Amino acid sequence: MNSTAEQSATQSSPHPQKTLTLELTTPVDDHRPVYIVGNFNGWTVDDAQYKMQRASKGRFVYTFSNQITLPQPLLYKYIRGGWENKELDAFGNTTENRQLKIPKGLVVDNVPRWSNYGLTFNPAFLPKIEVVDKAFFIPQLKKNRRVVALLPYNYHTQPQKRYPVLYLHDAQNLFDDKAPYGNWGIDKKLAVLAEKGMGDVIIIAIDHGGAGRIGEFLPPVNNRKLGKSEGRKYIKFIAETLKKYIDEKFRTLPTRHHTGVGGSSMGGLITIYAGLMYPSVFGRLMIFSPSLWAMRNVAFNTIKFFQPNLTKIYAYAGGLEGANMVPNIEHFQQNIKNQGFDDTKVVFKKAIDPHGLHNERRWGEEFPKAVEWLFFS
Numbered sequence: 093m094n095s096t097a098e099q100s101a102t103q104s105s106p107h108p109q110k111t112l113t114l115e116l117t118t119p120v121d122d123h124r125p126v127y128i129v130g131n132f133n134g135w136t137v138d139d140a141q142y143k144m145q146r147a148s149k150g151r152f153v154y155t156f157s158n159q160i161t162l163p164q165p166l167l168y169k170y171i172r173g174g175w176e177n178k179e180l181d182a183f184g185n186t187t188e189n190r191q192l193k194i195p196k197g198l199v200v201d202n203v204p205r206w207s208n209y210g211l212t213f214n215p216a217f218l219p220k221i222e223v224v225d226k227a228f229f230i231p232q233l234k235k236n237r238r239v240v241a242l243l244p245y246n247y248h249t250q251p252q253k254r255y256p257v258l259y260l261h262d263a264q265n266l267f268d269d270k271a272p273y274g275n276w277g278i279d280k281k282l283a284v285l286a287e288k289g290m291g292d293v294i295i296i297a298i299d300h301g302g303a304g305r306i307g308e309f310l311p312p313v314n315n316r317k318l319g320k321s322e323g324r325k326y327i328k329f330i331a332e333t334l335k336k337y338i339d340e341k342f343r344t345l346p347t348r349h350h351t352g353v354g355g356s357s358m359g360g361l362i363t364i365y366a367g368l369m370y371p372s373v374f375g376r377l378m379i380f381s382p383s384l385w386a387m388r389n390v391a392f393n394t395i396k397f398f399q400p401n402l403t404k405i406y407a408y409a410g411g412l413e414g415a416n417m418v419p420n421i422e423h424f425q426q427n428i429k430n431q432g433f434d435d436t437k438v439v440f441k442k443a444i445d446p447h448g449l450h451n452e453r454r455w456g457e458e459f460p461k462a463v464e465w466l467f468f469s
Contacts, residue, residue: 112162112195116144116152116170118203124177126152130168130189132160137174144170156195166195170203180205183460184212184284205284217245217286219279219295221267224341231333232325233308235301238263239334241342242279242295245286254343255294256467258378259330261309261355261362263297265452276456285460290468296338298330300359309358311365313387323362324369331370347375348401352466354378356455361386364424371400376466379407380455384420395427406441406462408455410448418444441465 114128128142129135144152156162167189170179181187182204192199208214219242227236240263244255260278265271267279278295285291301308304322311323330353339346353374355363360382367377405428409421425440443461448454 110196111156111158112166112192113153113155113198114144114168115147115198115200116203117200118150118152118206120203120206121146121150124172127171127173128154128168129171130166131163132156132166132168137171162195164193164195166192168192170201172206176207176210178207179203180207180212182288183457184281185457186212213280213283214287215283217283217291219243219245219282219286219291220247221279224296224338228334230326230329232329233322235304237301238299240297240299241338242267242282242297243342244291244293245283247294247343251343253292254345255292256350256352256376257294257296257335257338257342257344257346258352258354258376258463258467259296259298259334260353260378261298261300261359262305263299266295266297271452274452276452276459278456278459281456281460281463285463290464293463293467294338294342294344296334298334306358309355309362311362311387318386323365327362327366327369330366331373335373348373349375350467352376352378354380354462356380356382356452357450358383358386367400367403367405368395368398371398371403375401375403377403377405377407378459378462378466379405380458380462381409381413381417381450382407382420382424384424385416395431398428398431398433400433400437402437402439404439404441404466406443406466408443408445408448408458408462410450410454411444411446412448413450417450 116126126144127139128144129137133139133142144154147153169189171177179187184205222241222243224239224241226238228239229236260266265273266276268275282291306318307320307322308326309323310318310321312321338344351374353363353366360379361384363377363379364382367374407421409417411418421442425442428438428440443458
């Protein structure tokens, strides 16, 4: 998620500039002033000395005085008055500080999106959240579970339209602001996608089983430390029971090309298993930080029996999640390639963040990128 600015000397001058000029472009220009804040002014907001000049609509320029000694490296951000109106990336995520090791020359930056009085999304585009069933019966496990649907914001105003579906595990951690470990904020991310014209997807979120979560997300494997595996039954429930119900209840596009499944950690692991065991059902896999340590050999060996139609796989891993997380993702990708699956069979998108942590917030940042790539590219 680094946002290091590109730095280049102006072409018109034969010598590098001694001063620093920042040029900002943004598609969102509502005539509010834009300021630069950073370690050069103690991160002071609304500082008139560092107000940018509007050169044209959506284009701002500022040249630092050559009388000022700028710190090296220079850290900075763009804001519109206060921190409640700060720069965001295209998916509504907070960006890291921009950085210039040598602050001179011309630097051209772009801000695709801004927070608006603290909001990173437009509430008008929030999905409609409907509880499918507070206690949906899972015949394969003989248990009940809450299932929730997040429908496109305009689902009820377009009665003829049908939508792809993404099934997600761990519903408690996806949009509940009271979740003990934080949440992905998928409702807000879906609003951002909808505003970009990429909100035509139904999310079906399934609660995890609490104390039984690991067992339900564990594919068949002999691992006494992890307990009894019920992953086969859990995935059979989604593929054969829940999907049928959802396709009857909502206006879905039921084919495998429009059906995905996804999750993180143990949820990422069971997602791999779902794709390998039910390639005729799931053609889109969203795999975040999978716990391949729990069944590494089983997952890789199962690929030998994997005969998919065109399948898209988005696999994310963070460099700070443990020494094996990134290598396991790379090994997983290589094993698929070793089976001879080219882009006519499996399209694999590997997303690696060297600074990524193993937590809900980071998965929420990756979520809209994965949805866009899996369903709209």
